[in-house]
Structure formats: structure tokens, C-alpha cells
Amino acid sequence: MIKFINTTKRYGNIYALRDVNFEVEMGEFVFIVGPSGAGKTSILKLLYREEVATSGTVLVGRVDISQLKSTQVPKLRRRMGIVFQDFKLLPGQTAFDNVAYVLRALGVGPTETRKRVLGALKVVGLIDKVDATPEELSGGEQQRVGIARAIVNGPSLVIADEPTGNLDPATSLDIMNLLEQINQRGTTILISTHNHQIVNQMQKRVITMQGGELIRDACGGIYE
């Protein structure tokens, strides 16, 4: 599903990623860990084509997305769901509208939109908060809305960049469990984090980055 082949990302003389190689199969749950500046976010940004690799290949499906024309990027992103550390919800709009926003922009009809949005909000356990605005929701609930928005389009891959970075430990675990549930429905999940406790607790595949290099890739791994 995802393949990094000798991928390097350089900003001037600074290497964000250096010769990174790994592969993620369909339906996997993978943590990317490491200290700040290790290259975690760079990997995710290359995946959703916010950045382009300086050299090497990034395959998503069978497509080398470094070669993708900028007009094809929206199509690529529609096949993914992206979850952010700061949730990125639209203030003043209800949970329903936040999740529906993109479907509406894509021209999905109102009946279908309603069905899908309620479905996604149900998965994240917020069916009783459809009318609440982000201001009325806790941090954990806001991130749930963010996750509902990421999965509403039925993506085969969900990318989460430090999804628990702004949350307390208990809520963080809830969010990870939710992502695991989504993974069990067949969605591939890729999470960058530097939360040791959760990574060690969940016993998933862990890719460890340091200084832009991949230093360890272990199943049922731990974050030292």
C-alpha cells in the first residue's frame, strides 16, 4: 500500500529524511516515533503530497506520488483521511457541519451526506453531540470530530500527525483505541507520535526515526 524507496528529503543542506526505506501493507497499524526533528512529520507530508521528495520514490498504491501533477493531488488526498494534532476544526460550526464540510464541497447530495456524517460520528462515539460546536466540546471530543472527518469519505488510509499531542494521557489512550477500532475495519493507519506510554502499551509495528534516518522497524515494537 505504501512504499518508501531510498527516499530523501532535503531543505538546502539540511536532511529531513535520508535514504528512508520501508513498506506498509494494506490494513496495517504503524507508529512512526522519534524525537522532534527526527523526520516523522516529513514522512507524513510526503505521503499526502504536502512536500515532494528530493530523491527516491514514494508509492501510494501503485502511484509514485512524487511524479504526481499538482492537479492530481486532490484526488490522492480524497483516498486518505488526515488527522491533525490541533484538530483543525472550523470554529462556530457544529460537529455535523465540520464533518459534512468536505462532502458538501465534493458535491455529495444532502441525503448521502447526512447518512455518511452520522455514520462517522457514530463510529467515533459522538452521535449525541452532532449539534455541538468545537467550543462546546472537550479536547478529546474535538479530536474525535477530527477523526470522523478523516474517515467520512471512506479512505483506505488514515494518516495522523501527533493526534494525541494536545491531549491528556487518558484521553490519548481513548483516541488510540478509536484509531485501532477503525483499523480493525480494514483501514490502514499511520500515526506519528512521541508518546512512549501509548506506543509501548499498544504493541504495534513501530518505525523509529532519528536525525532523518530510519533506525529501527519492529513489529510489536516498543518506543525506547
Add this chain to the structure above:
Amino acid sequence: MSSHFMDNVATEFRITGRILQETLGGIKRTGWMNLIIVVTMASILSIFGTLSVFVLETQLFVENIGSALKISVYAKDSANVGDLRARILAIPTVKEVETIYKEQAWADMKRQYQVPDIQNPLPNTFHVQVKRQDEIPDTVERLKALPGVEEVTFAKSVLDKLQNISRLTSFIGLLVSIFLGTLTFFIISNTIHLLIEARGREIEIMRMMGVGNWYIRLPFLLQGAAYGLIGAFIAYLPLNVVEHYLGLLFNYFQFSTSNYSLSVVFLVLVLMGIIVGGGGAATSTHKYLKI
């Protein structure tokens, strides 16, 4: 197949609706700035429009006066009046020839002024009118070359002055319009820039969720173009007043104004408004909207 097609049509329809909705939302969000933009746009367009009407009408005026200017051709005594008239008419740029026989001219003169009783000194004269004023110099040369012509005269200085006035107004008009156009362009591109900043989060979310570039861009472009369009319609009102008074002025000189120039100018205003408005917005989206 047809149901799939209908689905696509419905989707496109909904997307168009959403884009218009976003555009209206953008206009709403701009608040009182809308007023400033539309007023600036309208004043700039009306100044531009007034200048254009003025330039167009002056040109028409010059054209009218110029072709009304008559070239006087004085014949030699030996020349046959009928022959010469025929030759003058044969020049393709000539529209009309009026023949003034020397006997008649002398009689008129004697009637109007006190002249001593001498032998008629006046030549047979033709008043030649050309089809277009810019053909005057050429026609004069051809008239001079005709056999039997003693002298050719016309009010060259009047024509030159009129042409200079027309050129000057066009030039100043163009200069002022370029200046004002640039000003509007920047006001609009700045406003759209502010809007893009204000909507930064939404835009980022849309980008990340794979919403198409045009869906994100179009509302801003449409908003810019809308200012141009509204400005042009408002500018049309003072333009009518200007046209009315120019008409009165020209009627005084017994020339008719051309109604076509107002509709042409209006079209130009709409186009210019849309280009300046949409262009200003486009510059901003291009510069600040990372897609």
C-alpha cells in the same frame, strides 16, 4: 448510463451551488469593506468611463468638424468649370463639390459689402468636402495637381488643433485610467488577500481533504469579478449624465452624438471591471493560496 450521467450532473450542480454559496459567504464576511471596494471601483470606472465617452465623442466631434471643413479650390480663368468639376468629383476621397461661379460670388459680395465698381476679380471657386477628415491633406495635394487649378486653401490650423486636442485627451485619459486601474487592482487584491488569511484554516482543511483547487479558488475570483460588475453598473449612471451634457454641447455645434459610444463604453467598463476585479483576486489567490 443515463442514471450515472444524471448523478454527475446533479453533483456538478451541487458543487456550482456550493461555490456560489461560498462566494456570497466571502462577500458577507468582507462586511463594510464591500462598500469601500464597490465605491472605489465605481468611482474609478465612472472616471474611466467619462474619459472614454469624452475621448470617443471628441474624436467623433473632430471627425464631424474635420469633414465639414471645406477645401476651397480656385480655378484659373482659362479653365472650363464643368470639366474641372468633373475631375474633382473623380477623386475618390471627395464627397461633395459645390460650384460657386465667379459672377454669382461677385454679385453676393457686392450685395454684402460696398465694393468699388471694378471688373470682377474673383475666380470660379469649388468648395470641396471630403469623406473623412484624415483624407484632407492627401486630397489637397491631388487637387493642386489638377490642370486649371490656380490655388487650393483650407483651414489647416483648425484641423491640426482639433487633432491635437483629440490626441491629448486620449493620452491623458489613457494615463489616468492606467493609474486608476492599477489602484483598484491593488485594493481588490489586498482585500482578497485578507479574506484568504481569514479563511486560512478552512482552506487548509479543504486542501488536506482533497477538495479541488478550483473549488477553493473560484469563490475568491468570483468575488473579485463581482466587485467589477457591480462597480460597472453603478458607474453607468453618472456616465449617462455625462453623455447627456456632451450631447447638449454637441447639439449646440449642430453635431449629433453617437449613441453607440455609450453602449461600447459600458461594455468596456464591465469588461474592465471584471478584468481588474478578477485579476486582482487572481493575483492574490496565486500569491497567497498555496494549493
